[in-house]
């Protein structure tokens with residue numbers, strides 16, 4: 001298992017490498033990160049309470065990710081990789097104004113982002 005690189009600002013995550021993500025100002029959930037399916041995850045949010053925060057969690061990789069123009073697949077509220085159906089993360093839309101994300105699927109090393 002390679003080392004987890006982590007940088008979180010104005011946010012809190014329930015477990016070391018995944019689970020619920022919270023805004024530190026109002027303590028509401030802003031998202032959920034699946035533990036073992038990401039290589040690289042970035043999530044910059046504007047909370048409805050006015051707080052701005054960010055999460056960066058990444059495992060070092062020798063491989064460069066392939067950028068995809070495809071959208072993530074939504075299964076219930078979980079965003080999944082369209083190549084292999086890996087569940088990746090959830091955005092709690094009702095608690096945030098906006099989010100900018102980028103995620104690389106560990107299984108297929110494909111990178112998805114929303115802008």
Ligand SMILES: [Zn+2]
Pocket residue numbers: 023024025026027028047048049050051
């Ligand atoms: Zn907040």
Ligand SMILES: [Zn+2]
Pocket residue numbers: 081082083084085086105106107108109110
């Ligand atoms: Zn994948």
